[in-house]
Amino acid sequence: MGFTCGIIGLPNVGKSTIFNALTSAKAAAANFPFCTIEPNTGAVPVPDPRMEVLAGLAGSEKILPTQITFVDIAGLIRGASKGEGLGNQFLGHIRSVDAVAHVVRCFDDDDIVHVEGKVDPMRDIETIDTELILADLDSVSKLASKLEKIAKSGDKEAKPRFAVLQELEAHLSSGKPARTLVSKGLEEHVTEMMATLLTAKPVLFVANVEEKDLHNKPEVGGSRFIDRVADHAKSVGSTLVIISGKVESEIAELSAEDRKGYLAELGMETSGLDRLTLAGYQLLELITFFTVGPKETHAWTAKKGTKGPQCAGKIHTDFERGYIRAEVISYQDYVDGKGEAGAREKGKLRIEGKEYVMQDGDIVHFRFNV
Numbered sequence: 001m002g003f004t005c006g007i008i009g010l011p012n013v014g015k016s017t018i019f020n021a022l023t024s025a026k027a028a029a030a031n032f033p034f035c036t037i038e039p040n041t042g043a044v045p046v047p048d049p050r051m052e053v054l055a056g057l058a059g060s061e062k063i064l065p066t067q068i069t070f071v072d073i074a075g076l077i078r079g080a081s082k083g084e085g086l087g088n089q090f091l092g093h094i095r096s097v098d099a100v101a102h103v104v105r106c107f108d109d110d111d112i113v114h115v116e117g118k119v120d121p122m123r124d125i126e127t128i129d130t131e132l133i134l135a136d137l138d139s140v141s142k143l144a145s146k147l148e149k150i151a152k153s154g155d156k157e158a159k160p161r162f163a164v165l166q167e168l169e170a171h172l173s174s175g176k177p178a179r180t181l182v183s184k185g186l187e188e189h190v191t192e193m194m195a196t197l198l199t200a201k202p203v204l205f206v207a208n209v210e211e212k213d214l215h216n217k218p219e220v221g222g223s224r225f226i227d228r229v230a231d232h233a234k235s236v237g238s239t240l241v242i243i244s245g246k247v248e249s250e251i252a253e254l255s256a257e258d259r260k261g262y263l264a265e266l267g268m269e270t271s272g273l274d275r276l277t278l279a280g281y282q283l284l285e286l287i288t289f290f291t292v293g294p295k296e297t298h299a300w301t302a303k304k305g306t307k308g309p310q311c312a313g314k315i316h317t318d319f320e321r322g323y324i325r326a327e328v329i330s331y332q333d334y335v336d337g338k339g340e341a342g343a344r345e346k347g348k349l350r351i352e353g354k355e356y357v358m359q360d361g362d363i364v365h366f367r368f369n370v
């Protein structure tokens with residue numbers, strides 16, 4: 001599936017509406033809890049204006065953007081960690097994604113019921129956070145109980161692992177997510193478990209608002225919701241994306257040309273969905289590198305810090321297996337040289353070996369032999 005970002009939140013906050021607009025899928029978006037049971041998935045192109053520039057310089061016939069997969073996960077409710085509302089199933093879906101986009105309802109609408117009776121974004125965030133923390137606490141406590149006897153018997157491997165689990169258990173018990181725990185032994189002793197913890201996953205917040213609140217103006221009543229969510233996102237080192245699911249659904253139905261005009265009327269340079277896609281991409285700490293030629297300009301995705309051979313493997317396993325070197329030109333050098341030939345003439349093409357860490361915007365030609 002590649003890199004995945006799960007869309008989570010309470011029922012009826014607009015998750016499926018946003019997902020539908022993101023992917024043009026037909027995920028159900030009915031006005032009742034648990035409308036979405038099986039998670040819907042959709043691969044979404046990551047907007048990148050550099051591709052048009054590169055394709056123009058290379059005379060590429062096709063442009064192939066990189067993608068990020070979004071997963072529409074059914075709404076959680078209070079008690080989900082104890083199985084309420086098919087909670088165990090939904091929590092399992094969250095466990096399988098790389099990051100989460102937490103959609104929060106920031107609009108009043110008498111025609112759309114709220115599972116808690118009235119709109120209160122901070123209460124909603126707290127509800128979701130609590131359920132995820134409780135689910136993680138249960139997992140950590142069970143593993144700690146299993147390890148305790150082994151650790152007390154003097155097992156050299158179990159002892160430090162148990163100590164770290166105790167630290168993690170206390171952290172979760174205090175109502176804090178796993179991602180905020182800084183511990184020297186964490187990576188060394190429970191890396192594998194951290195990957196399965198719900199609250200260890202990076203998170204961004206999505207405020208689903210009415211059209212009139214898109215610019216969050218002080219005189220607009222809805223801003224009282226948005227400002228509180230923005231403050232919370234900042235306090236936990238996260239990002240907030242403001243979206244109107246209703247507006248984005250309308251935009252998704254338009255042609256590319258009409259879309260530009262509609263966005264201009266709304267005073268927006270880019271759609272909320274484009275901003276959400278980019279935010280998800282950044283949340284996952286991804287970079288984009290390119291292969292460019294007359295046939296196609298192709299964007300590829302890798303984690304920050306990935307070395308040349310592993311990036312080559314994104315294109316084909318043979319490239320990684322038989323990796324010799326990479327011929328690399330940075331994006332700006334490629335543009336300044338008006339293409340590969342000009343960049344070569346200016347001495348901007350570099351030969352990089354197996355230890356080279358790929359940088360965002362690199363234009364690459366891999367040399368390999370199998």
